[in-house]
Amino acid sequence: MSEQRPTDTEMLTGRGSTCWYDEQNACLDRRVFWDEHIYDQELERIFRRCWLFVAHESQIPKPGAFVSTYMGNTSVLVVRQRDLSIKVLVNTCPHRGNRVCHAELGNARGFVCNYHGWSFGLDGRMTGLHEAAVFERTPGFDKRKIGLPQAAQIATYKGLVFATFDPAAPPLDEYLGAYRWYLDIVLDNDERGTEFLPGAFKSVMRCNWKVPAENFTGDALHAGWTHDAGSQAVFGKGINPTSEDGLQININGHGWQVDSKYPVGNAATLGYKSILRYFREREPAVAQRLGAVRARMAGAISSASIFPNFSFLPGQSTFRVWHPLGPREVELHAFVLVNCGAPAEIKEAYRKGNMMTFSPTGLFEIDDGENWEFCTQSNRSAESRRQPSHYGLGLGSEVPSSELPGNVFRCQVNDANQRAFYRRWAQFMSAKSWTDISAC
Amino acid sequence: MDGHLGVLTEAAAVVPTEVSHTVSRQVERFLYREARLLDQGDYDAWLSLLAPDIHYWMPVIENRARDDPEGTYAPERLAYYDDTIDDLRRRIVRFQAKTAWAENPATRHVHVISNVEVEPGDSPGEVVAHSVFVNYRSRSERDEVVLFGRRRDVLRHRDGVWLLARRRILIAQNVLLSKNLNVFL
Numbered sequence: 001m002s003e004q005r006p007t008d009t010e011m012l013t014g015r016g017s018t019c020w021y022d023e024q025n026a027c028l029d030r031r032v033f034w035d036e037h038i039y040d041q042e043l044e045r046i047f048r049r050c051w052l053f054v055a056h057e058s059q060i061p062k063p064g065a066f067v068s069t070y071m072g073n074t075s076v077l078v079v080r081q082r083d084l085s086i087k088v089l090v091n092t093c094p095h096r097g098n099r100v101c102h103a104e105l106g107n108a109r110g111f112v113c114n115y116h117g118w119s120f121g122l123d124g125r126m127t128g129l130h131e132a133a134v135f136e137r138t139p140g141f142d143k144r145k146i147g148l149p150q151a152a153q154i155a156t157y158k159g160l161v162f163a164t165f166d167p168a169a170p171p172l173d174e175y176l177g178a179y180r181w182y183l184d185i186v187l188d189n190d191e192r193g194t195e196f197l198p199g200a201f202k203s204v205m206r207c208n209w210k211v212p213a214e215n216f217t218g219d220a221l222h223a224g225w226t227h228d229a230g231s232q233a234v235f236g237k238g239i240n241p242t243s244e245d246g247l248q249i250n251i252n253g254h255g256w257q258v259d260s261k262y263p264v265g266n267a268a269t270l271g272y273k274s275i276l277r278y279f280r281e282r283e284p285a286v287a288q289r290l291g292a293v294r295a296r297m298a299g300a301i302s303s304a305s306i307f308p309n310f311s312f313l314p315g316q317s318t319f320r321v322w323h324p325l326g327p328r329e330v331e332l333h334a335f336v337l338v339n340c341g342a343p344a345e346i347k348e349a350y351r352k353g354n355m356m357t358f359s360p361t362g363l364f365e366i367d368d369g370e371n372w373e374f375c376t377q378s379n380r381s382a383e384s385r386r387q388p389s390h391y392g393l394g395l396g397s398e399v400p401s402s403e404l405p406g407n408v409f410r411c412q413v414n415d416a417n418q419r420a421f422y423r424r425w426a427q428f429m430s431a432k433s434w435t436d437i438s439a440c
Numbered sequence: 441m442d443g444h445l446g447v448l449t450e451a452a453a454v455v456p457t458e459v460s461h462t463v464s465r466q467v468e469r470f471l472y473r474e475a476r477l478l479d480q481g482d483y484d485a486w487l488s489l490l491a492p493d494i495h496y497w498m499p500v501i502e503n504r505a506r507d508d509p510e511g512t513y514a515p516e517r518l519a520y521y522d523d524t525i526d527d528l529r530r531r532i533v534r535f536q537a538k539t540a541w542a543e544n545p546a547t548r549h550v551h552v553i554s555n556v557e558v559e560p561g562d563s564p565g566e567v568v569a570h571s572v573f574v575n576y577r578s579r580s581e582r583d584e585v586v587l588f589g590r591r592r593d594v595l596r597h598r599d600g601v602w603l604l605a606r607r608r609i610l611i612a613q614n615v616l617l618s619k620n621l622n623v624f625l
Contacts (some may be wrong), residue, residue, distance in 0.1 A: 106504050199519075366622050436447075
């Protein structure tokens with residue numbers, strides 16, 4: 001594989017990406033985890049093209065409500081409009097580039113740049129400026145043509161708001177494809193829909209964004225080992241051995257790995273019997289709504305990720321974005337999703353249960369960060385980067401499935417979803433535009 | 441920052457006139473000893489300083505505009521800690537497990553406690569103690585994290601000993617600038 005390394009020119013034009021992931025041998029070039037050029041290409045070819053999660057509708061309930069987040073490394077404001085539609089504005093003044101909003105959330109009538117007083121409405125259009133008379137006599141200056149840059153497309157899927165900077169991106173429904181069938185397990189198991197609990201866990205991990213993304217898309221292998229101590233704390237014993245019944249499923253690079261043999265396995269880690277009762281009591285209603293197969297997946301041992309960087313755990317209900325703020329830095333934003341119709345005590349159990357498991361103090365998350373940081377750091381050494389990273393676990397395990405959409409693989413302990421993630425990654429990195437990118 | 445610290449010190453206007461020098465000194469010694477036990481990772485001894493009904497709370501700090509009426513933290517929002525004694529015990533089970541990979545080799549802690557102010561509490565036998573902390577963590581070879589914050593504690597005197605009955609911890613960070621919080625503050 002070392003002989004096939006792309007030249008700098010290939011890397012900059014993206015043609016080298018097929019070499020970074022060697023499909024035939026299921027091997028990945030470790031430079032993808034730290035190289036500045038590759039990261040720059042990812043910002044252009046992945047984060048400016050893909051549909052990215054930006055908010056849950058419940059975070060911005062009324063006109064003027066906004067949250068600040070990132071699309072790739074671009075700071076954006078997700079803003080509820082007066083007509084209740086949503087706009088995604090780039091948080092940068094068109095004058096000198098300063099942020100126009102420094103709060104992470106709130107309610108606003110508009111946004112004003114602190115530097116020279118340029119002001120903008122909720123819709124991003126310029127509303128005023130300091131020393132206006134001088135600008136107005138400047139040839140070519142037209143206030144009506146000035147505004148904050150915006151996402152090219154915005155769409156929602158059952159409460160989740162996504163945006164893309166690429167006007168040529170296919171519709172969100174097509175981007176998600178049949179993955180929506182699985183998403184409905186968490187987003188549509190109750191007629192009243194979902195909401196995020198108030199607040200967010202935001203933390204910094206000095207790792208490449210793909211390390212946690214590939215972990216959530218399909219790394220069942222690490223769960224019993226990395227998280228043994230967390231499991232000891234919650235259950236007094238290690239995590240159940242993975243059964244042969246588990247599956248990995250992927251669609252368009254989005255992954256879902258699940259073992260329905262333990263239908264409340266992940267939910268149990270939250271440590272609240274009330275949550276398990278909630279799952280068991282609701283199973284018939286969920287089965288009626290979504291069918292028996294999906295009803296058993298709702299709280300099961302599982303993890304999932306939407307390409308490129310939006311991950312979640314269906315059982316625990318942590319929803320999280322790995323914002324790539326550099327090749328070796330992630331800003332993690334983690335939220336807790338609940339059914340709007342859940343009783344108050346259940347919502348409270350989710351709030352505390354997520355704190356105890358998947359937060360910076362969480363019994364499980366606490367042992368993840370160090371692994372991911374040292375994977376990123378060590379892969380940079382001159383010797384380590386010569387060793388291709390192996391993703392061959394479970395090669396040949398694809399099975400036909402009539403009841404499950406997508407590419408289905410038997411046995412949850414499998415690299416199948418990670419292979420699909422890097423195949424998708426390589427497809428985006430080598431594509432000249434969306435016309436070169438096909439469903440998979 | 442001023443606004444945030446303003447919220448942190450809202451109770452400081454109460455002049456601490458009714459707490460004796462002896463009690464103040466006892467409370468200071470309690471807090472310093474507690475810090476030493478945490479530095480040593482002696483969690484069993486640390487647990488013995490906690491009241492059975494303790495509420496140990498460290499809310500997430502939101503980066504909101506100064507005039508936002510919602511405030512920078514609230515009980516119903518996500519928290520780093522919102523613990524009962526059983527929750528704390530559960531965390532200690534993990535800390536002490538052989539497979540707690542992020543604790544081995546052991547994290548090197550220094551808890552610096554300062555600006556201690558002791559005031560009368562709301563109930564007999566209780567006092568309110570304000571303090572600030574610097575927490576230094578070093579792991580592995582070069583990994584280091586420094587956290588600054590302020591605490592408001594309620595200490596209760598029972599059967600000749602002080603116990604920690606309430607703790608509210610407010611750190612001076614919005615985005616936690618580290619990968620985890622494997623520490624009690």
